[in-house]
Amino acid sequence: MARIEHAKTQNPQVATLTFWGGVGTVTGSKYLIETKNSRVLIDCGLFQGLKELRDRNWQAPPFDPTTIDAVVLTHAHTDHVGYLPALVKNGFKGEVYCTRATAELARIILEDSAELQEEEADWRNKKGLTDHHPALPLYDRNDVRKTLKLFRPQKGGTEGFQAASDIRVQWWPAGHMLGARSLRVEVSGAGAQGQQRSILFSGDVGRWDQPVLKDPVTPPPADYVLVESTYGDRLHEDEDPRAALAEVIRDAHARNAPVLIPAFSVGRTQDILYHIRELEDAGEIPIIPVRADSPMAAEATQVYLKMIEEHDDDTREITQRKRNPLRTKSMGFSSSREESKRINEETGARVIVSAGGMMTGGRILHHARLLVPNPEATLCFVGFQAAGTTGRRILDGEPEIKIFKEAIPVRCRIKKIGGFSGHADYRELLNWLEPLAKVAPRQVYITHGEPEAALAMQGHIQERFGWNVSVPAYGDVIELR
Structure with a gap:
């Protein structure tokens, strides 16, 4: 939190973007946009996998949940929505924006997550398989009920909607799962001279010609681009x-x-x-x-x-x-x-x-x-x-x-x-990025990948497009100049 406060003190007129998850790992997606007037979180996922990552779920949030105006979700997988009830448990009372399908699926996923956590805590307590006495869930079904009351499904699309007074969101199909979207966020008065800045969040980009779902669509160019890199270091096998x-x-x-x-x-x-x-x-x-x-x-x-x-x-x-x-x-x-x-x-x-x-x-x-x-x-x-x-x-x-x-x-x-796989490989991601070459982004950030995959994706993008590309770390703050 101190890093954000420091950045805001140095440049109080400049909006910022902070990476509180989905960097250095494929889980825990959380990206915080802060302006003079608003604070909006893009995704609110659980960390999974390595113990050092899972431990973050149990630590105090690195930002004050009571000051968040809204959360906007790219899709309903646990690593993008699974921390929401914990956010609510810690004081978040804003609105949660997403597609209708994401709202339906998130309800199912969060209710199941809470039930499984409660059952596992009970089971560990009965069997004595816990280092904590008693073992407790990260959140329970009551926390989920409170969370679901905050959901506000939107039609969205190219017409967009206001997530906050100075933050507008548009979205396009991402092809990853039902209801998944890539987001283009317009931030009014972001720069020191009051310029509007845009941020493109790829979310998880799916593959083409998959069952049930529409193909991914690339949003229009943006000043800043966050692109996932789950398969940034590999190509999918040719096997059918x-x-x-x-x-x-x-x-x-x-x-x-x-x-x-x-x-x-x-x-x-x-x-x-x-x-x-x-x-x-x-x-x-x-x-x-x-x-x-x-x-x-x-x-x-x-x-x-x-x-x-x-x-x-x-x-x-x-x-x-x-x-x-x-x-x-x-x-x-x-x-x-x-x-x-x-x-x-x-x-x-x-x-x-x-x-x-x-x-x-x-x-x-x-x-x-x-x-x-x-x-x-x-x-x-x-x-x-x-x-x-x-x-x-x-x-x-x-x-x-x-x-x-x-x-x-x-x-x-x-x-x-x-x-x-529900994720595009690096060649498919490059093809997804291709339409953005008409107006090169000011900066590209590689997210949602393990370190080797993220670094590989950085190299692929630099080689193909010659853009400015970096791999952020947990807690990094950028100014939307």
Whole structure:
């Protein structure tokens, strides 16, 4: 906080942007815009992965939540919205702006997050598996209820809306998940001479030609650009994800063995179900049981089906034929704990899609505890695994992992399908940035990537466009001159 106050004291007429998350890591996105009159936070995510990052969630906020006028969300994933109830718990009473789909999905994600935290705290207290006495959740369901009352869904689009008296927001589809948007923020009176300044927040940029969602759209040029770099150091594999998934399922059927897919309940689970349904319709895979083990995934799937304004042309065409594009021929959602436990009593070939996507928590851990030691089982990763997560440790070849403080040997078959990623790779990100070359930004900032990926993305942009590009650190302040 002192760094911001110092910057404001030196230049009281200049608006600032501070990086309080989403830098040096792919999680915890929080970007604070401060003007003479307003303070607006772009995204409010939880830190995940490495313990040193997760510990930030439990520290006092680095800014005063009571002084924040509004929060604007790019999308509903936990690393962009998961800290909101903690912000409210610490005194935030402003408004939360987002798309209608983001509001619906954020409600599901935050309610689930609070319930899981409460359950885990209770479980650790009963088992004595805690360094704190008693173990407490970061926030509870009451905090979430208070948070949801602050949501103000907007139509947005190119017409935009006022997030504060001197801060106006426009948005365009980002293609990352249902309701995801890239934001272009206009800040009035930002510079020392009262100039207007614009900031473009990429949010998480998705891929083109993905199920259900419209393709990403690049907003108009801006003075400052923040671009994500989750895959800033790599290109997606050329393999067809649908064909790779078909191969995994056919192999499991032939061996009469289970497939466990860690997948975020919102976004990735729906992608997997869409592809399995298409493969079944095309006769490319046998019909085997599919279990989506997540109450949140079940509820999110209903949101995906009803948000027709977010659908691409292919999905609209399927729904117009009164078909459910997200339902396979032999599937079921597990909502209760009892239903989840019964999944582990099943035998034979089956697909279990379970939260969470990086194996840091959720029901996936209960399934993994039984299936990861099984040489016949296949653990199939379909998304990015951040440093420090259980999923990353398995992908990195560690022979043993810990689940609920129990050592679990890794003996299962491991498959990674890269084509399901919800993030653009660096070539796709460069193509997304291309329209901005008409009017070069004053400065580009690389965000939402691990250090190697962020530095690589910096080099790619400098080489392609010759722009001024830097990689900010946690707590860095820039003046919007």
